[in-house]
Amino acid sequence: MNKSVLLIALVMTFNIAEAQKKMTPETLLSLGRLSAVGISKGKKSIVYKVSTPSMTDNKLESKFYSIPINGGKSVEITDHKSVVTDKNISPDGRYLLYDEAVKVSDVSAQDYYPELDKATVQIYDGLDYRHWDAWNEGKVNHVFYRENKEGSKGIDIMEGELFNSPQKPFGGDEDYNWSPDGKSILYVAKKLSGTKSAVSTNTDIYQYNLVTKQTKNLTEANKGYDTHPMFSPNGELTWLQMKRDGFEADKNDIIVRHRGGDINLTAGWDGTVNSFHWSNDGKKVYFTAPVDGTIQLFEVNFPGLTKIAVRVQQITTGDFDITGIVDVLGNSVIVTRTDMNHAADIHSYDLKTKVWKQLTNVNAATYNNLSLSKTEKRYVTTTDGKKMLVWVIYPPDFDPKKKYPTLLYCQGGPQSALSQFYSYRWNFQVMAANGYIVVAPNRRGMPGHGVEWNEQISGDWGGQVMDDYLSAIDDVAKESYVDKNRLGAVGASYGGYSVFYLAGKHNKRFKSFIAHDGVFNLHSMYGTTEELFFTNWDLGGAYWDKENAKAQKTYSEFNPINFVDKWDTPILVIQGGMDFRVPIGQGQEAFQAAQLRGIKSRFLYFPDENHWVLKPQNALVWQREFFKWLNETL
Numbered sequence: 152m153n154k155s156v157l158l159i160a161l162v163m164t165f166n167i168a169e170a171q172k173k174m175t176p177e178t179l180l181s182l183g184r185l186s187a188v189g190i191s192k193g194k195k196s197i198v199y200k201v202s203t204p205s206m207t208d209n210k211l212e213s214k215f216y217s218i219p220i221n222g223g224k225s226v227e228i229t230d231h232k233s234v235v236t237d238k239n240i241s242p243d244g245r246y247l248l249y250d251e252a253v254k255v256s257d258v259s260a261q262d263y264y265p266e267l268d269k270a271t272v273q274i275y276d277g278l279d280y281r282h283w284d285a286w287n288e289g290k291v292n293h294v295f296y297r298e299n300k301e302g303s304k305g306i307d308i309m310e311g312e313l314f315n316s317p318q319k320p321f322g323g324d325e326d327y328n329w330s331p332d333g334k335s336i337l338y339v340a341k342k343l344s345g346t347k348s349a350v351s352t353n354t355d356i357y358q359y360n361l362v363t364k365q366t367k368n369l370t371e372a373n374k375g376y377d378t379h380p381m382f383s384p385n386g387e388l389t390w391l392q393m394k395r396d397g398f399e400a401d402k403n404d405i406i407v408r409h410r411g412g413d414i415n416l417t418a419g420w421d422g423t424v425n426s427f428h429w430s431n432d433g434k435k436v437y438f439t440a441p442v443d444g445t446i447q448l449f450e451v452n453f454p455g456l457t458k459i460a461v462r463v464q465q466i467t468t469g470d471f472d473i474t475g476i477v478d479v480l481g482n483s484v485i486v487t488r489t490d491m492n493h494a495a496d497i498h499s500y501d502l503k504t505k506v507w508k509q510l511t512n513v514n515a516a517t518y519n520n521l522s523l524s525k526t527e528k529r530y531v532t533t534t535d536g537k538k539m540l541v542w543v544i545y546p547p548d549f550d551p552k553k554k555y556p557t558l559l560y561c562q563g564g565p566q567s568a569l570s571q572f573y574s575y576r577w578n579f580q581v582m583a584a585n586g587y588i589v590v591a592p593n594r595r596g597m598p599g600h601g602v603e604w605n606e607q608i609s610g611d612w613g614g615q616v617m618d619d620y621l622s623a624i625d626d627v628a629k630e631s632y633v634d635k636n637r638l639g640a641v642g643a644s645y646g647g648y649s650v651f652y653l654a655g656k657h658n659k660r661f662k663s664f665i666a667h668d669g670v671f672n673l674h675s676m677y678g679t680t681e682e683l684f685f686t687n688w689d690l691g692g693a694y695w696d697k698e699n700a701k702a703q704k705t706y707s708e709f710n711p712i713n714f715v716d717k718w719d720t721p722i723l724v725i726q727g728g729m730d731f732r733v734p735i736g737q738g739q740e741a742f743q744a745a746q747l748r749g750i751k752s753r754f755l756y757f758p759d760e761n762h763w764v765l766k767p768q769n770a771l772v773w774q775r776e777f778f779k780w781l782n783e784t785l
Contacts, residue, residue, distance in 0.1 A: 326338060397688045402605075595616040648666075662720065676734075715744045722741070732761075
């Protein structure tokens with residue numbers, strides 16, 4: 152072979168090898184996405200599902216696997232339902248519990264005028280006419296039960312009701328359960344409709360008696376969320392509860408109904424619960440919760456009516472997120488776990504030895520060939536003298552002698568934890584692999600730093616939280632390896648709002664902005680979003696309420712549209728056409744404002760996506776356009 156050709160071939164081989172060491176959008180979107188299904192009937196194995204994007208079919212393709220409890224070889228299974236204990240089968244095996252959509256109200260033109268078969272009109276007498284990404288077509292979810300045999304007829308335990316169970320859009324069979332004696336069914340519902348439903352979070356837990364056919368509200372006294380009903384090994388009803396109606400990010404507590412009274416196990420603990428699971432002996436509850444930029448495993452003892460003090464203890468630590476509890480088996484807790492460099496896998500934690508054991512490694516072949524990003528915790532002093540955690544993510548081949556473009560990541564929610572999560576869209580690993588340092592502050596409004604810190608953002612969207620963002624980026628930008636002339640700010644939802652707001656307030660810090668499904672105009676947001684309880688709580692109320700000082704401050708001081716005259720920086724606006732939480736007009740208004748002001752801008756519109764980007768090909772376009780924009784502007 153000619154020496155020149157050999158040299159070129161070697162260089163190409165070296166470059167390909169180097170490229171394989173860094174995460175790319177294509178690699179990210181080829182990863183298997185694990186979700187745990189449950190424990191086998193004999194408690195000898197764990198069943199899980201792996202979903203992988205198919206670019207050809209433009210959807211996720213799923214397979215089911217089983218792996219021994221103590222680890223070993225995973226085996227693909229074809230009938231996972233026969234392997235895992237089905238909680239929806241009654242304790243005596245006689246009945247099957249399920250849900251399905253039923254038509255309960257008239258909405259379409261044909262409902263009212265059947266002879267007008269080509270009319271496309273929809274008619275509504277109240278709000279809740281659309282939710283998340285779907286219009287109300289007069290159908291709701293109802294809970295049914297039937298004989299556990301093929302061909303048996305189902306009984307609708309909510310017959311004639313206008314309410315949903317499971318809750319839309321995300322509720323599943325965790326919203327209903329059998330009582331331990333099999334004589335009743337418990338289910339979660341918000342028994343409000345129309346406008347009353349749109350302004351309230353008041354879900355309750357209801358009990359339907361199979362013999363009397365009567366339904367009883369078990370949580371009527373509480374006006375906030377009551378969710379996730381399940382029973383302790385001793386038969387005590389346990390659930391998650393938020394106290395305040397309208398506050399979707401209120402402190403979430405574990406409630407146990409014991410001998411006719413309710414015991415709040417986490418009332419005195421300064422945090423909020425994600426999920427929970429009883430110990431086998433009924434003496435403890437294990438739960439997950441955000442803390443200090445991670446999600447960890449906790450335990451709380453159950454005292455019953457004794458004088459023993461309730462004590463919450465954090466039992467795991469580390470730079471990772473425990474994303475779910477699969478089960479508690481003896482001294483081991485089976486969980487799913489992620490970190491910023493790894494998608495979810497199943498792990499086992501030994502409560503006695505405090506030792507972790509990884510049971511699955513779905514994406515090992517990919518990760519073994521990747522150079523991983525370095526993540527570190529940094530603590531920054533805020534303008535009001537508080538200590539704020541900031542995650543800093545560095546490129547895989549980070550060299551402190553070089554200078555790097557740096558992105559301020561603005562988290563959504565606004566009260567969502569910024570932890571060791573692994574996103575298939577806002578993925579820090581792929582951002583860092585593309586040569587960017589990522590600065591991700593745990594600014595005001597995030598759980599994991601106490602209830603006060605979490606609640607401080609409500610009614611103060613453009614206040615202290617914006618100072619927190621700037622404190623974080625200014626602190627990191629002092630480092631010699633940060634290129635201060637190449638700073639960008641990116642984010643979605645409330646993070647998108649943050650970008651729009653900072654665009655008029657950043658004093659030339661940033662050279663590029665990216666806002667996805669962000670709130671741009673608080674007036675039109677209030678007039679078009681579907682869950683009014685959120686805007687009522689977080690914005691302070693309606694813009695027309697001139698007597699409401701809190702709301703008037705929000706609409707005047709914290710509305711991004713009021714500061715567009717200060718915009719001077721390129722901005723990419725991304726919007727989902729089926730996003731009814733932050734409707735399309737928000738993105739349109741922002742892009743139009745930028746264009747008319749002569750600012751370099753681009754509108755990336757996904758007509759068939761909601762608040763997220765779920766279709767594989769759309770997700771790949773999103774990633775490519777994201778980095779294309781940064782390459783152009785930063």
